[in-house]
Amino acid sequence: MDLDRFGEHAVLFRPIVSTQKTFYLALLGLVLIIVWGGGAYIYQFTQGLGITGLSLPIPWGVYIVNFIFFIAVGFGGTLTSAVLRIFDAKWRTPVTRAAELMTVCGVIFGTINVVFALAKPERVFNLFLYPRLGSPLIWDVLAIGSYLMFSLIYLYLPMIPDIARLRDTLPTRKRFYRFLALGWTGSARQKRLLERLINLMALLMIPTAVAVHSVLAWIFSMTIRPMWHSTIFGPYFIMGAIFSGIGALIVVMAILRRVLHLEGYLKPLHFNNMGILLLVMTIAWLYFTIAEYLTVLYGREPAEMAVFNARLFGEFAPQFWAQVGTCFVIPFALLISQRTRTIAGTVIAGASVVVGMWLERFIIVVPTLARPMLPYPTPTYHPNWVEWSVTAACAAAIALVFLLFVKLFPVISVWEMEEETGPETARAVGAARMADSA
């Protein structure tokens, strides 16, 4: 099909109008992983949570780690999109939609992991039927519920003008796009209204996201367990969420850039700027980690020290030191110098941070449980294939959402790109881009 009718940013519409063989291969691969993980979960559902690696006194494991991790990764999306929008950072436009989609995926697949962690999942609706407002888990239900709703609206609103364009130009899926475009004509009044709504949502997203991550942290810090019961956890989780989110966003950007040939949009400048953000968060991570561990070390309370030693020198030492390496040493070394803050450099740093932050969530959840306050036979926790399969399926499902999304909608906000460059220059730049990519 002819791409010219899409104007200067036609390359952004290419995946929507033409499908390559690799798409079907990726689709097949992801669906297979999801089916495998789904099968593993059905096995767990029918046999009980006893077939996972969970036992006493460690009844929370990989699922709770995933829960925090995925929601936290989504926060990077909110932050980049909402904060950069509010401060009107010009370079943000090619990044925001992928970031917003990441938030939605993070919230959905994070929350699903809570259901996986339940020993009686068929009763999950009791959370809505008999909520006890005193429980931090109910605060989570409220916070995550609004976060999910807001992030869906916040993803959808800036898509409306682009959907309307698809409705007007594509010969297929007419009803689908007409329904989603909500009668968008592009009149001045509609535009004004839309921009005001987007700004309002951006303003709403930030406090909601802060609330979500504070409440996630409070699940742990409201308890009386050593190294959970800590005032630093709220800010620590928010910082960690931004950190892992930016890391993940860099990886997502790089994949989209490579697969969809967006070299003209996601430029080294974007990776450099995101890299600087990530560098700042790397240093913040070090600060928070030192603040957490130094206070415990100096106080030397026996119960706290038991967990401290388990993390730094005990059975969790490999995970702990791997976390230090992946959250600080690798990203800091790569991002500190302009020479290594290239696309490849930032992607390695971002991927390293994503792995490191998963490990950090593990280090937060498990060692405290592994050091009960009364004498107990040596506790162990080895996540087994069921938990890993379900985790892989979640990651594959997020990839699948991205894969289907780029088939249906442009992953970079076209109308915002046009507004940014202005119609005249945009046409010239667009023509040049078309020539480049042809």
Place this chain on the structure above:
Amino acid sequence: MPRWGMVIDLDKCTGCQACTIACQAENNVPVVGSRESLEQRSISWHYVLPDHKGEFPHQQVQFIPRPCFHCEDPPCVKVCPVGATYIDDEGLVLVNYDRCIGCKYCVTNCPYGVRCVNWRHYEWPEPYDQYQTPEVCLRPEGVVEKCTFCVHRLEKAKREAAAQGRELSDAEVVLLPACNETCPASARYFGDLDDPESTVSYLARDPRAFRLLEDVGTEPRTYYLAEERN
């Protein structure tokens, strides 16, 4: 309203574990098998903690029988998202098995580790099903369970007393829970902590009396007596 509590004399306790077995039998606690047990998925409402101090050969061991402490300010009740764990009128911390969603938040927040999870559906093959206590319900897979201070025995005793038109006496309840009844060393006492005349309130005022992890502020209703604490 009574405020039920327990006192366990560690100076009398021999660590024989009869209390654990009695509890297991009385409360229809499923036997999970040796493999599950090695993976630490066994269910024990009552447990005898060996508390070691010092290095061999100068080692001391104190046995600490551990039922649920039925705290005044129970951390498990605070965090339950659906109100499945609650404090009843007489201060017992109980679980509504029909409402529990199995989030295990209470398990993580109990500093004493008294709460157990039904990791699987457990079978009662013949002839074990013949030994079930009819007053105690079986718990479905996925819910959390724990010691109830044998609330079914308490209810039964109260009903009998009410039928005869009298109050429950202290002597009737001292050995009421299955663990107390079984204890060969007579080291355990049960009763109303609010009644200044009761055995438990008398013993709880003893200079030997202490409670576990008092600094976490849960105000347990189970007291221990020991001349010397490990």
